[in-house]
Amino acid sequence: MENQYYPSPAAATSSSSPTYQFPPQNNIFTPSSSSHSINLFDNPHPPPYPHHHQVQIPPDIDWISLLSGDQPAGDLLTTHNNHDQAGDRAEEIRGSNRRKGGASSRNYTRRSSRPRVAFHTRSTDDILDDGFRWRKYGQKAVKNTLCPRSYYRCTHNTCSVKKQVQRLSNDTSIVVTTYEGVHNHPSEELMETLTPLLKQMQFLSARF
C-alpha cells in the first residue's frame, strides 16, 4: 500500500481549525440538504486556501453528474485503442484528412470510478494554490452553464490525480473544485518546508 497524500492544509497555519462544507453521503452534495462541516484535518481534500471562503451552495450545480463515480469499475477503467469498430471508422474518416488534435493512436482512458470530492470556494482565482502542481489539459463548455469547466492533471510523473474547476453561472465568484483520486506523493510545498528540517535531523543524528 503506497502512501497517499492530499492537498496540503496550508490554511492550517491559522490558529483555529477551519471547517469546510463536505458531501453528506457518497461525496455527493445536494443543494437542499444541510451540508456537513468537518475538521480540516479529517477531510481528505481540504480547501487549504486562506483567501478562499466557505459559502453556502447554490442550487446551480449538477452534483450528480459532477461527482458520479458509481458505475462498475470494470466499465469505467477500460482502456481503448483505435482497433475497435468505432476506432476503425474514425480512422477511415481521418485518413488523408488528419487534423489538429486528432486521435489516430491514443489510449483513451475513460472517467474512472475513483472517489471524487468537491468543494466550493469564493475566490477571484480559478487556480487554487493547494501545494501541488497542475497542468491544464482541457476546457469544455458545460450545458446550462455559462462558465466553462477546466480540466487539470497533477504534473507529478507517477500521480494520476485530476481535478475539475468550474464557476457557478449564477454566481461567478464561487469556484467549484472537484478532485478525483489521491496523490501518491507529498506536495512540493510540504517538501520545501520539510527538507531543511530533515537535513538538520540527518545532521544531528550523524553527530550523535
Place this chain on the structure above:
DNA sequence: CGAATTTGACCTGCGC
C-alpha cells in the same frame, strides 16, 4: 527554447 496553455477534434456513454 522548453514548459505550459489553448483549442478543436476525437471518443465513449447514455438517452431517446
Place this chain on the structure above:
DNA sequence: GCGCAGGTCAAATTCG
C-alpha cells in the same frame, strides 16, 4: 441507430 454531452488528446500557440 443517432445525436448530445462530457471527458481526453495533442498540435499549435503563448509564455517565461
